[in-house]
Amino acid sequence: MMEKKLRQEAKALLEQKRVDWIVGFESGSLKFTTTPLITRNVADTERLVINPFITNNLANFLTEIEGRVGIVAKGCESRSIVSLIQDNKVDREDLVILAVPCPGIIDLAKIERLVGKDRDELDDITRDGDKVSVKVDGKKKDFAVADVLFDHCLACELPTPTEYDILLGEPRQPTPDLKVSGQNIAGLKALTSAERWTKWQDEMSRCIRCYACRNVCPACFCERCFVEETEPQWVMPMPQWPDNLIFQVIRNIHVAGRCTDCGECERVCPVNIPLRSLTREMYDIVDELFKFKSGMDKDALPLMVHYEQEEAEEFFK
Amino acid sequence: MAKKISKKDIAQLLKTWSQQFTVLAPSRASGVAEMAEWDGKDTSFLDWYRNTTVPPKASFLPPMEEMFRFRKGEEGYQVEPPSSNGQRQLLFGIRPCDARAMAILDMTFEDAYKDPYYLEKRKNTVLVSLGCTNPCESCFCTSMGTGPTDASNVDIMLIDIGDGFLIEEVTDKGKELVTQTKGLKAAPKSDEAAAEKSRETSYNKVVRQLDTKGIKDKLLASFDDEEFWEQTAAKCISCGICTLLCPTCYCFDINDETDKGEGTRFRSWDSCGFSVYTKMPMENPRSEKWRRVRQKVCHKYEFYPMAFDVIACTGCGRCIRLCPVNWDITQVIESVPTKVKGAK
Amino acid sequence: MTVSDISKRPQFFAQDNVYMPHIAVIEKIIEETPGVRTFHFNFKDKKLAKEFRFESGQFGQYSVFGLGEATFCISSSPTRPDHLEFAVQKVGRVTNAMHRLGVGAEIGFRGPYGNSFPLNALKGQNLVFVGGGIGLAPLRSLIWNVIDNRDKYKKIDIVYGARTPADLCFRYDLEAWDKDKTINMVTTIDREAEGWTGKVGMVPKVLEEVAPSAKDAVAIVCGPPIMIRFTFPVLEKLGFKPAQMITTLEKRMKCGIGKCGRCNIGDVYVCRDGPVFSYEQIKDFVSSEY
Numbered sequence: 001m002m003e004k005k006l007r008q009e010a011k012a013l014l015e016q017k018r019v020d021w022i023v024g025f026e027s028g029s030l031k032f033t034t035t036p037l038i039t040r041n042v043a044d045t046e047r048l049v050i051n052p053f054i055t056n057n058l059a060n061f062l063t064e065i066e067g068r069v070g071i072v073a074k075g076c077e078s079r080s081i082v083s084l085i086q087d088n089k090v091d092r093e094d095l096v097i098l099a100v101p102c103p104g105i106i107d108l109a110k111i112e113r114l115v116g117k118d119r120d121e122l123d124d125i126t127r128d129g130d131k132v133s134v135k136v137d138g139k140k141k142d143f144a145v146a147d148v149l150f151d152h153c154l155a156c157e158l159p160t161p162t163e164y165d166i167l168l169g170e171p172r173q174p175t176p177d178l179k180v181s182g183q184n185i186a187g188l189k190a191l192t193s194a195e196r197w198t199k200w201q202d203e204m205s206r207c208i209r210c211y212a213c214r215n216v217c218p219a220c221f222c223e224r225c226f227v228e229e230t231e232p233q234w235v236m237p238m239p240q241w242p243d244n245l246i247f248q249v250i251r252n253i254h255v256a257g258r259c260t261d262c263g264e265c266e267r268v269c270p271v272n273i274p275l276r277s278l279t280r281e282m283y284d285i286v287d288e289l290f291k292f293k294s295g296m297d298k299d300a301l302p303l304m305v306h307y308e309q310e311e312a313e314e315f316f317k
Numbered sequence: 318m319a320k321k322i323s324k325k326d327i328a329q330l331l332k333t334w335s336q337q338f339t340v341l342a343p344s345r346a347s348g349v350a351e352m353a354e355w356d357g358k359d360t361s362f363l364d365w366y367r368n369t370t371v372p373p374k375a376s377f378l379p380p381m382e383e384m385f386r387f388r389k390g391e392e393g394y395q396v397e398p399p400s401s402n403g404q405r406q407l408l409f410g411i412r413p414c415d416a417r418a419m420a421i422l423d424m425t426f427e428d429a430y431k432d433p434y435y436l437e438k439r440k441n442t443v444l445v446s447l448g449c450t451n452p453c454e455s456c457f458c459t460s461m462g463t464g465p466t467d468a469s470n471v472d473i474m475l476i477d478i479g480d481g482f483l484i485e486e487v488t489d490k491g492k493e494l495v496t497q498t499k500g501l502k503a504a505p506k507s508d509e510a511a512a513e514k515s516r517e518t519s520y521n522k523v524v525r526q527l528d529t530k531g532i533k534d535k536l537l538a539s540f541d542d543e544e545f546w547e548q549t550a551a552k553c554i555s556c557g558i559c560t561l562l563c564p565t566c567y568c569f570d571i572n573d574e575t576d577k578g579e580g581t582r583f584r585s586w587d588s589c590g591f592s593v594y595t596k597m598p599m600e601n602p603r604s605e606k607w608r609r610v611r612q613k614v615c616h617k618y619e620f621y622p623m624a625f626d627v628i629a630c631t632g633c634g635r636c637i638r639l640c641p642v643n644w645d646i647t648q649v650i651e652s653v654p655t656k657v658k659g660a661k
Numbered sequence: 662m663t664v665s666d667i668s669k670r671p672q673f674f675a676q677d678n679v680y681m682p683h684i685a686v687i688e689k690i691i692e693e694t695p696g697v698r699t700f701h702f703n704f705k706d707k708k709l710a711k712e713f714r715f716e717s718g719q720f721g722q723y724s725v726f727g728l729g730e731a732t733f734c735i736s737s738s739p740t741r742p743d744h745l746e747f748a749v750q751k752v753g754r755v756t757n758a759m760h761r762l763g764v765g766a767e768i769g770f771r772g773p774y775g776n777s778f779p780l781n782a783l784k785g786q787n788l789v790f791v792g793g794g795i796g797l798a799p800l801r802s803l804i805w806n807v808i809d810n811r812d813k814y815k816k817i818d819i820v821y822g823a824r825t826p827a828d829l830c831f832r833y834d835l836e837a838w839d840k841d842k843t844i845n846m847v848t849t850i851d852r853e854a855e856g857w858t859g860k861v862g863m864v865p866k867v868l869e870e871v872a873p874s875a876k877d878a879v880a881i882v883c884g885p886p887i888m889i890r891f892t893f894p895v896l897e898k899l900g901f902k903p904a905q906m907i908t909t910l911e912k913r914m915k916c917g918i919g920k921c922g923r924c925n926i927g928d929v930y931v932c933r934d935g936p937v938f939s940y941e942q943i944k945d946f947v948s949s950e951y
Contacts, residue, residue, distance in 0.1 A: 035644070035645075064606075118367055120367075203348065205347075208371075209586070210557040210558045212554070212556035214556075228592075236572060238572055239585060271349040272349050385681050387727075393705065398681060430920070430933075433679065433680070568923065571915045572729060573728055573729050575726065578727075599752070599886075
């Protein structure tokens with residue numbers, strides 16, 4: 001139903017020339033996959049979809065598309081969009097936000113682990129309320145959503161955009177489960193400092209410096225990233241664990257206050273580094289120190305570029 | 318008379334081979350599926366359908382590799398080649414798509430100037446392939462000149478016949494190794510028939526097809542079609558996943574690391590997808606994303622065929638599976654317009 | 662385009678490894694302009710210094726150990742082999758480090774790499790050299806090569822320019838060529854400058870004014886990409902066919918031997934199959950990238 005409304009609205013937006021581009025999702029070339037649809041063609045709007053696999057954060061494309069954009073936005077996208085508006089990277093007037101109240105996105109990797117099979121061997125995955133059914137070898141297996149949604153979806157504080165132009169469905173209330181979604185971080189915090197250091201050395205040894213984590217992030221919009229700087233050479237462009245670790249640490253610090261915990265960085269990492277453990281921890285630190293949640297209020301000033309006379313934080317006084 | 322080995326004897330076989338080779342086998346122990354030094358007991362990879370995430374090219378062109386060391390002494394600078402142990406490797410469980418990719422890479426590293434590091438590793442390695450039984454939906458090897466049980470580019474091929482594998486001895490190196498390996502049984506004719514059936518079944522399971530006929534000329538004719546390339550590149554995010562993890566990609570960067578007059582020159586994986594790849598002080602010919610995407614597609618499907626008569630793609634499917642935005646090379650190749658050159 | 666055969670090229674590999682540099686010592690430094698220096702150097706290994714051969718147009722990969730390598734053509738002529746020369750404009754990490762080196766400093770050298778100017782195609786022809794800024798570096802190797810075998814070539818026109826008088830490189834060469842009665846030397850700067858009495862105007866425009874004949878002539882063009890882009894149409898207008906126009910392409914390079922992929926354009930590597938190309942060879946791909 002949301003899908004039908006989305007297609008109608010998108011078509012109208014292009015036909016009436018209220019936008020130059022439509023950015024949304026369409027079916028991917030693999031099962032249980034979607035892919036971004038970026039188009040100026042009215043006919044292409046028929047391919048727009050809304051389903052449990054619309055993973056990407058489409059706000060990532062806004063800094064490179066010129067013109068007015070009609071953009072499909074789940075809660076996480078809308079927070080990234082608001083964050084970009086706060087940073088003046090995108091004009092609110094150039095956007096028509098088509099809000100999708102999001103019930104959470106299914107993490108295929110979790111399903112593969114639970115079912116013990118590759119996604120190629122699964123016949124179907126469907127969501128019904130609080131339940132996700134996986135059909136494999138002719139049999140159906142049910143899972144609770146808490147077991148198969150992405151961690152960042154389980155922690156979601158804004159499933160329905162508050163900044164939008166067209167609402168495509170019934171708004172959903174946030175029901176974050178910080179305990180379940182924060183298990184990885186809790187696990188890390190239970191380790192000693194030395195154990196954690198060894199663990200991160202291990203994780204970072206796999207990094208191949210593909211920069212997918214950086215490139216998929218809407219908050220990373222620098223035209224020249226610090227890793228590309230040669231004078232001085234902050235980080236060696238070689239995949240050895242100290243440089244890989246420094247890259248992640250600095251990237252986290254650079255996006256602090258802009259990261260909305262959309263979880264894309266962790267999803268896209270081809271070598272399974274638990275990047276969200278770093279980004280979510282930074283997100284929580286920002287909330288704790290500055291009582292600030294990114295992307296909630298488009299008229300708020302970006303956190304790291306302003307100073308309040310009355311700083312709330314003790315360490316600053 | 319062909320030989321065979323049962324699945325439960327694979328561990329023993331690898332143990333035997335470990336006495337004269339460093340045996341590498343698919344493993345998830347590091348956190349990602351890649352070829353790693355066999356741990357002495359794990360053979361769970363025999364049940365895997367997918368190829369490793371990190372391609373076996375990493376064993377010949379590692380993500381990071383020492384080229385030489387330099388030191389400033391009293392007499393000035395000295396350069397020393399890295400010590401090579403000449404240790405022989407055996408790559409067990411390489412898939413035919415990845416083995417063909419090695420043959421494609423060989424063309425570059427052998428051409429004109431010989432690359433010493435890559436070629437030495439290739440010379441010292443035996444490739445033992447596991448034929449695929451369940452190609453994935455991202456696989457399109459049968460369209461790219463190979464197939465799930467193609468033995469053309471390995472020393473030994475193992476074909477799954479149910480409880481075990483039929484052993485195909487392909488090269489002289491492979492024949493020699495099989496001859497001197499104890500514990501391999503003779504395979505009855507029925508096993509050879511089963512292997513033939515297995516090959517056929519696997520071949521037919523490859524669903525994804527790609528017609529590459531005439532693609533070289535189509536791409537040449539579309540080289541200046543900016544609109545087509547902009548559209549094709551629209552959702553690409555210019556990361557390096559498709560290229561770094563592609564078994565036929567080989568771009569590398571060279572950097573020095575130094576500490577107090579002593580240091581090492583390394584080479585490391587690089588990607589034409591990165592925005593700074595072609596950046597020079599005064600200009601960057603490929604600062605625009607569509608030019609980089611065009612370079613990638615054309616290099617694999619047009620330029621490499623122009624130079625070596627082979628498309629630099631083996632249909633392994635990694636790029637399709639791992640791309641953060643599901644950009645699909647097969648869809649792109651299918652959508653290249655057929656034009657008359659010069660016509661707009 | 663077909664891949665070229667490197668078997669006829671001079672090859673000097675350190676320790677049989679194509680990536681390892683030879684050690685060389687800087688013997689002289691000339692400040693061409695505030696940002697450009699010419700370095701004269703020789704190999705530490707006396708045997709190599711005596712045997713080393715290269716051809717005009719070829720380049721080397723020069724190392725500042727610990728900082729990296731950079732690509733520069735060999736700007737001296739093979740006809741004057743008592744030392745080798747290269748010119749460096751300081752624009753980044755490695756080149757800045759090079760400008761901090763003094764006489765006696767040690768650098769690494771790998772090469773000679775690349776193809777060379779096709780001397781056989783130039784013999785008996787009128788030659789038109791068109792250069793801009795530091796682009797004169799590969800040209801000067803060829804020009805001195807030609808002058809040292811003067812009777813094999815016909816007329817010589819040289820059109821060379823830079824942004825300002827201070828940016829003119831190889832002034833000692835410009836003066837020598839100006840004095841040479843068999844050479845038509847035209848030096849120009851982009852805009853009027855105090856004290857400058859020579860020609861004014863961008864190189865392509867001045868070339869059009871000089872209007873060398875295309876009959877039995879070959880044009881060799883080297884300079885910033887934008888200069889080359891505007892020079893080709895001028896030459897075409899003067900009647901030069903694509904095969905009569907030769908240039909050196911500049912691309913970011915790392916390995917120098919056609920392996921790392923960086924300088925790939927079409928089915929060739931600029932480092933291995935170039936950097937010298939005729940316009941005929943590159944017009945299919947260059948239009949989009951240059």
